[in-house]
Amino acid sequence: FTNSGYVRHQMHIVDVATEKEVATFPMDRSWSGIAWAPNSKRIYVSGGVSGARGDVLVFQNWDNRGWSEARGGLSLLEADKEKTAVAGLAISPDGTILYAVNNSDDHLYIIEVVGKSPGRGLGRVEVGDHPIAAKLSKDGKRLYVANIGSGDVAVVDVADPAKAQVVERFKTDPHPNDLILTTDDRLFVSCGNANTVIAFDLKTKARMETIYTSLSPKAPAGTTPNSLALSP
Numbered sequence: 001f002t003n004s005g006y007v008r009h010q011m012h013i014v015d016v017a018t019e020k021e022v023a024t025f026p027m028d029r030s031w032s033g034i035a036w037a038p039n040s041k042r043i044y045v046s047g048g049v050s051g052a053r054g055d056v057l058v059f060q061n062w063d064n065r066g067w068s069e070a071r072g073g074l075s076l077l078e079a080d081k082e083k084t085a086v087a088g089l090a091i092s093p094d095g096t097i098l099y100a101v102n103n104s105d106d107h108l109y110i111i112e113v114v115g116k117s118p119g120r121g122l123g124r125v126e127v128g129d130h131p132i133a134a135k136l137s138k139d140g141k142r143l144y145v146a147n148i149g150s151g152d153v154a155v156v157d158v159a160d161p162a163k164a165q166v167v168e169r170f171k172t173d174p175h176p177n178d179l180i181l182t183t184d185d186r187l188f189v190s191c192g193n194a195n196t197v198i199a200f201d202l203k204t205k206a207r208m209e210t211i212y213t214s215l216s217p218k219a220p221a222g223t224t225p226n227s228l229a230l231s232p
Contacts, residue, residue: 023066030057031103033089035091036091041060045057046086055075077121087131092136101134107125108134108145109121128154129148132146134146154166173194182230192224195212
């Protein structure tokens with residue numbers, strides 16, 4: 001997990017079995033995005049605003065020699081450095097493609113991270129106003145992006161990463177900031193400015209229900225739901 005607040009930014013790796021911290025890495029800048037490669041050998045962390053060590057930082061553990069930071073990090077090709085603040089990250093099921101949303105220029109960037117040309121930009125897609133979080137479908141063919149500014153979720157067809165495009169949108173309550181997918185094709189979205197979590201049926205494209213996170217039904221905005229997780 002990362003600390004990306006007012007104190008020094010750091011990335012911590014904890015062994016959940018022993019509840020002991022096994023590694024800590026200081027960072028100049030970081031933000032909300034973090035993605036663990038399927039083979040558990042790499043961790044990708046968003047570099048925040050104009051990160052000097054890379055737009056996306058990479059930490060790796062090869063041959064069980066312990067964790068280290070890869071040199072250089074990853075850059076968003078064609079992005080204006082003055083308009084770069086990487087937020088949500090997602091990685092393909094085979095670990096070869098990284099999806100990074102740039103909160104400052106409204107685009108999704110698609111990067112090859114394993115293969116013939118690691119770090120190569122495969123494309124970028126405008127997804128909406130101030131994208132903040134991204135989740136990939138289990139089959140790796142659809143990427144769901146929460147856009148804080150435009151109050152919606154963009155559905156991006158990434159079956160062919162080089163030809164990615166937005167194919168659908170789900171309108172949400174104000175300030176969608178996190179999302180999660182279920183195994184039975186439901187999408188949950190937390191909306192920070194409305195005290196709500198919205199559930200969508202991805203098969204029918206309908207809004208199923210609105211779950212209120214406030215203590216009482218008529219409470220004013222302020223509970224600010226901003227993170228989601230599901231039990232197995």
